Amino acid sequence: MFLKLYAIALPVFLAIDMIWLGLVAKNFYRAQIGHLMKPDVNWTAAIIFYLIFIAGLVVFVITPAVEKNSWTQALLLGALFGLACYATYDLTNLAVAKDWPLLVTVVDLIWGAVLAAAVSTITYFIAHKIGL
DSSP: OHHHHHHHHHHHHHHHHHHIIIIISHHHHHHHHGGGOOSSOOHHHHHHHHHHHHHHHIIIIIHHHHHHTOHHHHHHHHHHHHHHHHHHHHHHHHHHSTTOOHHHHHHHHHHHHHHHHHHHHHHHHHHHHTTO
């Protein structure tokens, strides 16, 4: 079941996050931390993050929600998982990085919770629809 749920969650995650990063928040991040950004994305690191994050969602959130037949569990635990993961990055940066903006941390924590909740819930409903 892991691979099937993973195969659903990955494109859902990528679609939502690419809209966020490429359209909605692109100018926000450039304005807030542009001085810290590299001119080119390290795609290897980004892909590794995505693969690990999705694995965590599937193992700790989506699979238990599907097994319990509970979309609300997918939503709530997805939000908590996303918040915890994004908090690890952003609060560490806020603690140790020079000139890391508090606003970026707040926005990222909200985004991590919303993103993971959305991916978990959408994946749950797709899995439910196809009979997983």
